[in-house]
Every structure is written in structure tokens, then in C-alpha cells.
Amino acid sequence: MQDGTDNNGSQAAAGRIREVPSADSPLPDGPLHEGPASGIIARGVSRSFGAVHAVEHMDFHAPAGKVTALIGPNGAGKTTLLLMLASLLAPDAGTIAVDGLNPSTQRAEVRRKVGWMPDTLGVWESLTAREILTQMARFYRLPKQGIPSRVADLLNLVRLADLADQPARVLSRGQQQRLSLARALIHDPSVLLLDEPASGLDPGSRVELRIMLRELAEAGKAIVVSSHVLSELDEIADGAVFVNQGRTVNKQTVEEATARGRRYAISAVDTESLSRKLTELGLAFRIESSRRPAVSLMLMNDDDAVRLLRGLILADVPVLSFAPASGALEETYMTLEVEQQ
Amino acid sequence: MSQTTSGSHNTATGMGVAGYAGGIRDVIVLELKQRLRSRGWYIMLGIWFLLTALVTWLTWASWNASQAYRTQGGDFGYVAGPTGPGSMIFEIVLAFVLLFALLVAPALSANAINGDRSGGTLAILQITLLTPGQILWGKFLAAWLAALAFLVTSTPFLIFGVVQGGLTPGHVIVALLMLTVEVGIVCAVGVGISALTARPLFSIVTTYLAVAALVFGTVISFGLGTGLTQGTIRANQANYSNSSPLVPEGEPAPPAYTCSGPLQEERVPRTERVAWLLAMNPYVVVADAIPYPDRAGGGYFYSGGAIESISQGARYAVAGPEGTYPCANGEPQDPYLSQTTPMWPLGLGLQLILAGLLIWLGWRSLLTPAHRLARGTRIA
Numbered sequence: 001m002q003d004g005t006d007n008n009g010s011q012a013a014a015g016r017i018r019e020v021p022s023a024d025s026p027l028p029d030g031p032l033h034e035g036p037a038s039g040i041i042a043r044g045v046s047r048s049f050g051a052v053h054a055v056e057h058m059d060f061h062a063p064a065g066k067v068t069a070l071i072g073p074n075g076a077g078k079t080t081l082l083l084m085l086a087s088l089l090a091p092d093a094g095t096i097a098v099d100g101l102n103p104s105t106q107r108a109e110v111r112r113k114v115g116w117m118p119d120t121l122g123v124w125e126s127l128t129a130r131e132i133l134t135q136m137a138r139f140y141r142l143p144k145q146g147i148p149s150r151v152a153d154l155l156n157l158v159r160l161a162d163l164a165d166q167p168a169r170v171l172s173r174g175q176q177q178r179l180s181l182a183r184a185l186i187h188d189p190s191v192l193l194l195d196e197p198a199s200g201l202d203p204g205s206r207v208e209l210r211i212m213l214r215e216l217a218e219a220g221k222a223i224v225v226s227s228h229v230l231s232e233l234d235e236i237a238d239g240a241v242f243v244n245q246g247r248t249v250n251k252q253t254v255e256e257a258t259a260r261g262r263r264y265a266i267s268a269v270d271t272e273s274l275s276r277k278l279t280e281l282g283l284a285f286r287i288e289s290s291r292r293p294a295v296s297l298m299l300m301n302d303d304d305a306v307r308l309l310r311g312l313i314l315a316d317v318p319v320l321s322f323a324p325a326s327g328a329l330e331e332t333y334m335t336l337e338v339e340q341q
Numbered sequence: 342m343s344q345t346t347s348g349s350h351n352t353a354t355g356m357g358v359a360g361y362a363g364g365i366r367d368v369i370v371l372e373l374k375q376r377l378r379s380r381g382w383y384i385m386l387g388i389w390f391l392l393t394a395l396v397t398w399l400t401w402a403s404w405n406a407s408q409a410y411r412t413q414g415g416d417f418g419y420v421a422g423p424t425g426p427g428s429m430i431f432e433i434v435l436a437f438v439l440l441f442a443l444l445v446a447p448a449l450s451a452n453a454i455n456g457d458r459s460g461g462t463l464a465i466l467q468i469t470l471l472t473p474g475q476i477l478w479g480k481f482l483a484a485w486l487a488a489l490a491f492l493v494t495s496t497p498f499l500i501f502g503v504v505q506g507g508l509t510p511g512h513v514i515v516a517l518l519m520l521t522v523e524v525g526i527v528c529a530v531g532v533g534i535s536a537l538t539a540r541p542l543f544s545i546v547t548t549y550l551a552v553a554a555l556v557f558g559t560v561i562s563f564g565l566g567t568g569l570t571q572g573t574i575r576a577n578q579a580n581y582s583n584s585s586p587l588v589p590e591g592e593p594a595p596p597a598y599t600c601s602g603p604l605q606e607e608r609v610p611r612t613e614r615v616a617w618l619l620a621m622n623p624y625v626v627v628a629d630a631i632p633y634p635d636r637a638g639g640g641y642f643y644s645g646g647a648i649e650s651i652s653q654g655a656r657y658a659v660a661g662p663e664g665t666y667p668c669a670n671g672e673p674q675d676p677y678l679s680q681t682t683p684m685w686p687l688g689l690g691l692q693l694i695l696a697g698l699l700i701w702l703g704w705r706s707l708l709t710p711a712h713r714l715a716r717g718t719r720i721a
Contacts, residue, residue, distance in 0.1 A: 122461030
């Protein structure tokens with residue numbers, strides 16, 4: 001982002017608001033000590049590939065019944081973490097518990113509980129959607145007589161019933177994505193690990209995915225979604241874990257993210273008078289270099305926004321638009337990007 | 342091969358032998374469905390059929406031509422052997438089928454694991470309840486079955502060779518059995534290598550090199566190794582009863598000599614020390630396993646074919662100078678080594694050890710949760 005003249009003040013303000021906790025802070029609310037642990041808990045997990053430390057001492061918690069977003073820039077270690085949670089990759093250090101089970105020693109039990117959707121689609125192209133799901137059901141050793149109806153249900157769920165007997169190679173990327181999701185759900189897992197599930201989906205399918213994931217979470221599954229489409233995650237996720245350079249850098253719920261203030265974008269017919277008024281009010285803002293001249297600034301809550309808008313109107317500033325500049329999670333994400341530089 | 346290790350997994354995951362075999366069968370079904378739907382496999386099968394047919398026809402035609410030439414005259418007392426053309430056609434077709442099989446099997450097997458890995462579908466299997474052993478066995482057996490289709494296609498030509506004369510159905514059965522086993526070994530080597538390497542191209546080339554090492558490398562290293570095995574043997578003077586001691590190379594001769602005189606140190610290559618290299622050659626294994634009439638102590642009359650020559654040559658090497666050098670230890674040697682001690686189990690055993698080792702290493706690389714990944718590979 002290219003900042004205007006006033007960026008120093010605005011940046012400092014942002015820095016004050018976004019107080020990033022250290023990576024080794026205790027885990028968030030979670031039934032760590034009560035009953036059989038549900039959901040996924042990873043503590044102090046590290047994994048390196050040769051000299052590359054993909055994940056370093058990462059803490060992660062995805063409670064049952066919630067959608068937890070895993071957010072971070074490319075190469076932050078999201079996929080590596082998901083592979084470890086899915087019991088495909090062993091951590092060099094740290095512990096992982098999937099519904100209280102250890103993936104390294106209770107492999108089969110963990111796999112009955114985990115559904116994993118990889119970021120690489122990995123579709124057997126010459127098989128039909130129905131055959132792929134049937135094969136997966138067999139690999140999970142589901143009761144044979146129940147497989148056809150289970151497969152049909154899932155094909156309906158992901159709206160592939162019409163294409164069920166087409167070879168998977170003729171499916172579009174979005175359709176293959178939905179097939180991949182159905183594949184992850186075939187054995188009715190209690191934990192769903194989705195690596196970039198929304199990439200390649202058209203807007204309609206995204207809405208469907210969102211509704212589906214909310215329903216699955218309400219059914220008591222622990223759902224982990226890694227994604228870059230942050231505005232989507234605002235709508236789905238109950239909580240978010242931000243990772244960067246292999247470390248957990250922030251954990252927050254979406255409510256917390258919203259409560260920490262939001263950046264608003266304001267545009268006016270006359271940017272000059274808008275800037276003058278904002279300076280007069282003593283607010284830190286920056287001039288955005290987008291297609292339309294606009295300024296942006298941090299506001300702590302909705303009341304602040306209402307007050308500011310009223311003030312601007314009363315001061316005869318010709319306001320054209322006044323809206324949140326980004327999603328709540330995107331705000332936090334951008335502070336990570338700043339930190340990375 | 343990894344039976345014991347996979348056995349321990351049975352107990353770990355609480356599935357019986359039937360469950361374990363069921364998982365293997367599911368993997369085979371998945372693999373074969375994909376193979377049967379790819380056009381390339383049928384094209385290869387068609388080319389294979391045409392090539393084998395061409396070789397058979399050429400062999401048969403050339404034999405007919407030479408027969409026709411012979412009956413027209415110009416034949417200096419040559420007597421056609423009792424095996425007739427069947428032996429020749431059978432042997433040439435068999436040699437080609439083995440050659441083609443060794444060439445086709447790597448292509449069918451050596452991308453089984455890393456092809457899936459780069460396509461992102463291997464991890465899909467690994468995340469399920471399938472164990473690494475089930476995935477590996479399934480992939481191996483599917484590759485083997487696909488390769489066996491090629492052998493089935495060539496069966497008519499082997500039968501044709503037998504029908505043309507002189508040979509029994511047993512020859513076809515033993516030959517097909519040994520071809521099946523050899524193809525299986527190459528498939529196992531291919532699947533093992535594909536599990537250990539990152540890129541399909543690399544593993545296919547490596548498997549071809551492994552096949553080349555078995556077919557040519559064993560002969561070359563045997564030849565070079567023989568030079569390093571110079572040793573001595575105590576032998577005395579052979580007195581040949583007639584004046585034709587020079588026997589054409591590769592052909593056995595009767596022990597037409599007596600031994601006399603003091604034992605002396607003779608410098609000889611101790612071929613038996615490096616003969617195991619030769620025994621690993623697929624052609625030697627197949628040739629040695631195929632029965633041929635026992636000619637031990639037989640006459641000068643020789644009409645054995647290539648199979649017999651390969652088998653006898655390899656057994657000479659295994660027997661070493663102790664058993665083949667004239668008048669070694671003062672004993673006349675029967676130049677013809679009988680089949681009482683077959684050597685193909687040695688070669689096959691060594692091949693199985695090689696294939697088993699590669700499969701075991703491949704199995705280790707499929708273990709999840711993975712601790713070490715091969716360089717340049719991703720789980721998914």
C-alpha cells in the first residue's frame with residue numbers, strides 16, 4: 001500500500017491498536033483440561049525441511065463446533081501445519097491431539113476422524129465422481145451396503161449429481177473442488193481440514209460453501225479453513241489464527257477483530273476539504289491512491305463512525321461514500337504483512 | 342518382502358488378513374480402472390502384438406527359406422536336429438518376448454508412486470485407512486497385472502513355436518511362468534524406485550538402467566570380474582584320444598581324453614567367484630529354468646538351441662575350473678553339466694533380494710506421519 005503524507009501518524013495509530021501478542025502466549029479458551037478433548041490442539045509444533053523451518057513452535061487450537069480460519073501469507077507454514085494435523089507429516093517437536101488422539105501413535109483412529117481437502121486437487125481424472133467417492137468409501141472401510149446411498153447423498157450435497165457419471169477430467173476446477181470436499185466428507189469426519197477450499201469457486205459456490213461449512217460446524221465438527229479470501233472468512237469463521245514465517249502471531253475471534261477497530265474509507269467530491277476537516281478533528285488518516293481519491297482512517301467502533309459521518313455532513317464536506325475499507329480479518333492480516341517487511 | 346512389517350500393521354490397526362487383502366484389492370481396482378481407461382495402454386498392447394507377430398513370422402519364414410535352400414542341394418551332410426524348427430521359433434520368440442517385457446514393465450510400473458505424488462493423488466490414499474503396505478502391494482500387483490496382459494498377448498506365438506515341432510506344452514508353461522516372475526521382479530523394482538524418487542521421468546530412466554544392468558551389466562561385469570579372479574588349479578596332462586581336441590565354442594564335447602602325469606599348478610580364472618553376477622541375468626534365469634533333454638555323457642551329436650547354450654554356459658561359469666578344466670585334480674571332466682543342480686534359483690533369489698530391498702525402502706518412504714521426505718518431494 002502506498003501511503004499519503006500523513007502515513008506516519010496513521011501507522012503509529014494502527015500499531016497501537018494492533019498489539020500483536022507473542023507466539024508463546026497461552027492457548028485461547030478451550031476445554032483443555034475438561035472431559036475428552038474435542039477438536040484439534042497443537043502445542044509447540046515445529047517442523048523443518050532441511051534448512052527451511054516451515055513451522056516453528058506453533059500453537060493452534062480449533063475447537064469442535066467452530067470454524068477456525070488459518071490465515072497467513074504464502075509460505076507461512078499453513079499447509080505444513082495442516083499436513084501435520086492430518087497425520088501425514090510428523091512434527092519434529094511438539095504435540096498434536098485430534099479429539100484427544102495422537103496422530104503418530106493412533107493413526108487409524110485419527111484418520112477415521114479427520115477429513116482433509118488438499119490445496120492440490122489430486123483427482124483421479126479417468127474415474128467418475130461417483131467412482132471416486134465409492135473408492136474413498138472403500139478405503140475408509142465403510143459398510144459396503146451403505147456406500148451407494150452415502151455417495152449419492154454427498155453428490156447431492158455438493159451439487160454434482162448431474163455430473164456424477166462423467167469422468168472427473170471433464171469437471172471444471174470449481175466442480176473438482178466441490179468433489180474434493182465431498183471426498184473429505186465421505187467418512188463423516190469430526191474434524192475437517194480444508195486447505196484453500198474457496199480458491200477456484202465461483203461466487204455462488206462460495207456462498208454455498210459458506211453455508212455448508214456453517215452447517216457442518218453447527219453439527220459439532222471442528223473445521224479448519226486456510227484461505228486468502230479474507231472477506232469470505234469474516235462470514236464463516238468464528239475464530240482466526242494468524243501465522244507468519246512458521247509462527248503463530250495472533251489468535252482472535254472475529255468479534256475481537258471487529259472490536260479492535262476497523263479501517264474506513266471516505267471519499268468526497270472535494271478531497272481537500274475532507275482532509276482539512278479531518279485534520280481539524282485531530283484524526284490520523286492517510287490518502288489512499290486508488291482509482292478514486294479517498295482517505296482512510298481507523299475507527300474504533302460503529303459509534304465513532306456515526307459521529308464522524310455526522311460531523312462531516314454538518315461541516316458541509318461533500319461526502320460521496322463512507323464505508324469499511326476492508327474485512328475485519330483483513331485488517332489484522334495487513335498488519336502481518338507490514339511486520340513481514 | 343515387507344510381509345513382516347505389514348503384518349505388524351495388521352495388529353496395530355485391528356484389521357484381519359481379509360481386511361488387509363481387501364484394501365490391496367481396492368487399490369488394484371483403482372489402479373486398473375485408470376489403466377484400462379487410458380488409450381496408451383491399448384496402443385502399447387497393439388504394438389506389442391504386431392511386433393511379436395512380425396518376429397514370429399520372420400523367424401518362421403527364414404527357417405522355411407533355409408529349408409528350401411537346403412533341399413535344393415548344396416547341403417554338406419547337415420542333418421536337421423530332432424527338435425525341428427519349433428525349437429528355433431520358440432527360442433527366438435521367447436527371447437523377444439522377454440526383451441519386450443523387460444522394456445515394457447518399467448514403463449508400466451516406474452511412475453506408480455511418484456506419478457501419483459506429483460498428481461497429488463498419493464496423499465489422498467495415504468490419508469485414508471490404507472496402510473503403506475497396502476498401497477505398495479496394490480500398486481505393484483496392478484502394474485504386474487497390466488504387464489501380464491502383454492505376456493498373454495504373446496502366448497499364441499509361443500504356442501505356435503511349440504506346435505511347429507519338437508517341444509512339449511511344458512515348455513510353454515515353464516517359459517510363461519518364468520516370464521511372469523521376471524516381469525514381476527522388474528515391476529517390483531520399478532514401483533520401489535518410484536516410491537524413492539521425486540520425478541517420474543527419473544524413476545523410469547533409473548528402472549530402465551536397472552533392467553539394462555541386469556541384462557547387459559551382469560554379462561559385462563562377469564566378463565571384467567573374471568579377470569580379477571585369477572587363481573590356480575592343480576591339473577595334469579590331458580591326452581586326447583583323437584586328433585580333434587578343438588571343440589567349437591559353446592558346444593559340449595564328450596570326455597574324449599584321459600588324464601595322466603603329475604599334477605601341476607595351472608593359472609585359471611576362478612569364474613565361480615563372479616558367476617553369481619551372470620546368474621542374475623534374466624535371460625540366464627529363464628533359459629536355465631526351461632527344461633531341455635539331458636545330454637550328459639551323450640555323443641557328439643548336438644542340436645541344442647540358444648536356451649540350452651545359455652544355460653550350459655552359465656553353469657560352466659558357476660562350476661568354475663574345478664568342474665570344467667580338463668584334468669582338474671587329475672579327473673577327466675564331463676564337459677556337459679547335467680541339470681541336477683539348477684542355477685536359476687540362485688539368480689532368481691538374488692533378483693528377489695534386490696526387488697525386495699527396493700520395495701522395503703519404498704515402503705519406508707510411504708510411512709505416515711512422515712519424518713523424512715525425499716529431497717524435493719512434497720507430501721501434497
